[in-house]
Amino acid sequence: MSRIGKKPVELPKGVTAEIKGQTIEVKGPKGTRSFTATDDVDLVLEDGSVAVKPRGLSKRARQQWGLTRSMVSNLATGVSEGFKKELEIQGVGYRAAMQGKTLKLSLGYSHEVNFETPDGVTITAPKQTEIVVEGIDQQLVGQVAANIREWRQPEPYKGKGIRYKGEYVFRKEGKKK
Structure with missing residues (x-):
C-alpha cells in the first residue's frame, strides 16, 4: 500500500x-x-x-x-502558489543581471554568459548576487535553476560559484607545505 x-x-x-x-x-x-x-x-x-x-x-x-x-x-x-528556486552567487567579481529576457552572468570566464529565459519561467535578479527562478511547473523551474547552476558549480576550496540558497558546500583544506 x-x-x-x-x-x-x-x-x-x-x-x-x-x-x-x-x-x-x-x-x-x-x-x-x-x-x-x-x-x-x-x-x-x-x-x-x-x-x-x-x-x-x-x-x-x-x-x-x-x-x-x-x-x-x-x-x-x-x-x-507556484514554485520558486533561489540561487546565490559567491565569488569576487561574480554577478548576475537581467537584461530583457536574458540573464547576463559574469562568472570569471573571459566572456559574459548569456542565459535565455525559457517560456513558462520567470527569472529575476533582485541583487547582483541573487537569482530567483519562478514558475508553475516544478520540473521546469528545477531544471532551469540546475542549468544556471551548471555554469559555475560551487567548488570546495574557496566556495566560489552558484549555489542554491541554504545549500551547504563541504569545504576542503588546501595544500600544505
Missing part, C-alpha cells in the same frame, strides 16, 4: 480540476496545467479533492499510484 497514494489531493481555494479519461486538467489563478496518467491508475474527482486508485496489485500499478498522486498534487500547488 502506498502511503502517499492513499491520501486524496485537496484542491486549494480557487482551483478547479477536470478529468477526461486518464488526463486531468487543473486550473487556478496562476494558469492551467494538465497531466496524463498511465492506464495502471484511476483518477476520481470527489467533492473538492482528487483521489488516485490503483487498477490492480501489480508492482507497476503500485509504483504509478504514488507517482500519479504526487504529480496531481504538484499541479494543484503550481497553479495556486
Whole structure:
C-alpha cells in the first residue's frame, strides 16, 4: 500500500480540476496545467479533492499510484502558489543581471554568459548576487535553476560559484607545505 497514494489531493481555494479519461486538467489563478496518467491508475474527482486508485496489485500499478498522486498534487500547488528556486552567487567579481529576457552572468570566464529565459519561467535578479527562478511547473523551474547552476558549480576550496540558497558546500583544506 502506498502511503502517499492513499491520501486524496485537496484542491486549494480557487482551483478547479477536470478529468477526461486518464488526463486531468487543473486550473487556478496562476494558469492551467494538465497531466496524463498511465492506464495502471484511476483518477476520481470527489467533492473538492482528487483521489488516485490503483487498477490492480501489480508492482507497476503500485509504483504509478504514488507517482500519479504526487504529480496531481504538484499541479494543484503550481497553479495556486507556484514554485520558486533561489540561487546565490559567491565569488569576487561574480554577478548576475537581467537584461530583457536574458540573464547576463559574469562568472570569471573571459566572456559574459548569456542565459535565455525559457517560456513558462520567470527569472529575476533582485541583487547582483541573487537569482530567483519562478514558475508553475516544478520540473521546469528545477531544471532551469540546475542549468544556471551548471555554469559555475560551487567548488570546495574557496566556495566560489552558484549555489542554491541554504545549500551547504563541504569545504576542503588546501595544500600544505
